Amino acid sequence: MILYLLQVALVSGLLTAWYYLALRNRRLHGYNRAYLLGSLALSLVLPAIPFHWTAPVFAGKQVFAGTLGRVVDLGRAANNAFPIVTIACWTAAAASGALLGLSVWRIVQVYRLKARAKAVKMPGYTLVETDDPRTPFSFFNNLFWQRDADRDDPVNRRILRHEIAHIRGRHSWDGLFAQLACCLCWMNPFFWIIRRELTVVHEFIADAATGMEGDTEGFARMLLQSLNQGRFLQPVQGFFQSPIKRRLIMLQNTRMSRRSTLRKTLVAPVLLAVVVLLSCSKTPGGHASDAANPDAAKLAKEQLDWKTRKLIGSSVMEEMKKRADAAAAAGMSQMEYKLMMERKLQETEKQMKQPGLSQ
Template identity: 30%
Template sequence: MTSYFIYLIKVTVCSGIFYGYYHFVLRNKKFHYWNRYYLLIAVMASLIIPFFHIPLSFSHEQVHQSPVLQTLNIISESGGENLLVDPAKNVSALPQLSSSTIILMAYLVVCLVTLIRFVKSIIKIHRLIADGKVQQMEDVYFINSTAEGTPFSFFRYIFWNKNIPLDTQEGKQIFKHELTHVHERHSYDKIFMQLVTVIYWCNPFFHIIKKELALIHEFIADHIASMNEDAAQYAEMILWKATTGKQLSFTNNFFYEQLKRRIAMITTSKQPSHQYLRKIMVLPLVIILIAAFAFRYKSLSPAFLKAEKPITIVIDAGHGGDDDGAIGENGLKEKNLTLEIAQTMKAIAKEKNITVLMSREGDSKVPLRERSDIANNNNADAVISIHVEAIGPGDDKEKYDGFEIFISKPEFPNREQSKQMAESIQNNITSLYKFNGIKTRQIGIWMAQSVNCPSVIMGCGYITNKKDAQFISNKENQKKVATAILDGVIHYLNKKKLGTDASKAIDSFPKSSFFADTKNKIVFFSDSIINKEKEQKDWGLVKTVYILNGETKEIAELTGKVFKCNSIISYPPNDDEARKNYGVLANNSIMIIDGAKYFAQYKSIFGQNPIVQKPTDDDGPVFTKTEVAASFPGGEVQWEKYVNTILNNFNANLILDKNSNGTLRLQFMVTKDGTLKNVKALNMQQSKLAEVMSNALVNGPKWMPAKQNGIAVNCYYETRVRFDAPGDIVSGYEPE
């Protein structure tokens, strides 16, 4: 139903553009036959072009680099197939009248009233034929009448007014005029336009075109009737005979009311300039309309996204066996939904260069440790655990809805990697359904923190919410969700390079209790590493064995120290190569640090409030944490004003870009003199928001540099900007 209204809008826009060209380029010009067929074809093209679905695909990057493609993409997608099945559909067996249904019914009522008026006019003409005396004159039928509006013609019938002598000069000219209408078949045009305006009565341009077409009929008939006659005398006759009598809208009446334009056209002998150019200029117009409304501009389907290298992921369908998980209305069970989604993901993954390891293939109960062992023992690249959430019986079921992602707590080694992967998945899920954010549970989640790779717990809506349950139970929606999750994982793993995770871990330090910078051969052991090892033991997780220069070291010997080394090699638990070299120690994770030299105590370098020094820039070391942070001139208040000004200037472009909705994380370096360098988006890299804000930082004012021990230093800085279309813009810092 909504698609039909969108179609009406597209038809109106097309007809408006076609008529606009006619009004400014062709109107009142003396190529009447061209104008007649132009208007008829314009109406038909306006009706047909929006029906065309010609697919034309562009890559995601091409679409985002071209504002034209972004605009055409929005136009072509409007009113297309619904991307999602309406989650509220069939919720109730009782018939309900939606607002769109009421509007459609009102629209059809107007169509019916207009159609009845049209039919009554046809009946009136039929009565004139039945009651009159019909005389055949060659190929036309002549009816002498005193009916209101005569003389006029209708198809092959000419209805004549008895008060006008046919044998006079004026009578002959009028008859010749009406005979032209018959021979040129103008009545077909009239009936066609009358039917169009019955169905599309809300389109003002069709009504205008109908009137213009009727006037063009008169131009053609006047031209032929006045040939070899005194044009001025013919025009004077039309003016003298003009009447205000009524006429049927689809008949050709001689005394048509647009007398001024008719007389001007009869008495003007000057031919319009640039006739050929005026006619052929319609071709670019048609091409533009087809490009805007007929082609379907699509970014390449997510199904085309493949992993650059083979990857292995574990898909964990939550619960199973005698553990039903959450239960919704009508006995809908979480264990069944999670398995359906997991199996859908496995089927789709085959085409994406992904090997899937399932924690369960059927309705069986698998202990948590066995589930995590599948990932750890097979050196999986990622873990996706599928769940559906629920609320207690005393809570408002309709209040809690939407998807969520859970990751491990900050102190676990895979936290930062899991967060990056979750953000990548989030970018896809938000375009499908309501998303509540990336979260952490205080008590922890086994599958999030018991594995040695990035891991996310997907909360696929609330089974206790009708809308969510309808959405996630639908097979097509399950495919969309499965594809969105897999593409998020692929996007994260494709861009993940050696050393990337190390850089990210440095940025989040000292949340991480241990960090090895393989590029710069530096190993950090923070004071909290003992607590981390204790929590791993409490959770029953494998611990990490540290072998420093060939000697196994207790964690207490390493706590609070920084080492420079020649090489850093890590092995996951139960690695075959590690087992050959280290025997039973390979039951654990192993970190081998060779050529290690004690560099300094952790606190002696970084002070009481740890400051992590990144690899040095050409102008000196670059810090991520300092005693005095870098800042925008005027502080956070002026920074927010600056951001809001930039976003307001680009508001229209950002609204058109569906990828710009959300929170953008930007990282850049503030040098000693306040210049900004190395500006990069940490997420939403392909969005217009990232482009706009990156340019605003590069081209904006200098910042106040960070200070350490009272001295200006280079420092990395991260900020966040949020854009919600079409709501308010919120910028600044947001808590994780």
């Protein structure tokens, strides 16, 4: 589990670094949304896939595998002396449960608010009129609106279209997925960064759908309509929830970058590098720490030497020599003779009782 969490942090860190380097604050809103969601999914899935390559990719493979292995082994050694790892795992699980419970409670509060308010069915969404000061915001197909706000006002019409864009874009599903990933892997800082960036990208998409691009004055008027209340772990999409400065800059930037295609295609070598690093942290047939653990290798050598001494000291070798002579006289093929010898060795090992070896 510790190795898996380290690999999740490695994958998410590399993908987040590339996002900040090449994609952040670019007019690639749809692509960035898919990239951030894919980063969360790949960070959780790729470490669980056994990438076992028959040949080393580069000379540092064993060094990288040994580094991760030593981190895990240090945790195991500390846990043998005192159950630190066990306590940490239970604490992390409790924290994840608390965050999940808080998220569920927030969602319940949203539906309680809907139950107490007046709900009107509209084409494609449900308009919920309430006096809650956190409005306007949307959650799935529900658009929560200030009761005394005039929907015919030009500024309010833009805010309304903005929230409808969130609903039509199904941004609540993205938010719930990112929230779930952050609750389960709350110790991974890159997940929280991805979640925050995904929220900002949602606002970019809704701003573009509203037709506010280039109209910073209209956007400023909308900001004067309300104050940012701040929502920690809030699953809803709020108009005044994201960084205002970045939205203003994006509204002013109406030019499409000429290198947008290059920025998209260069994700492929980034993913290849991620797979290579993951393969370097795994070895065929076992845990990464097995290849870098000298104690395990020493124990395996002692067991092999002990079996060899038992075979030499017993009458098995003499019997095998007789069988070899008989096989040669009978014209037995080399493969048949090898299979016969392997069966005999396996039978002999089963009959032997291995003594306890000192650790």
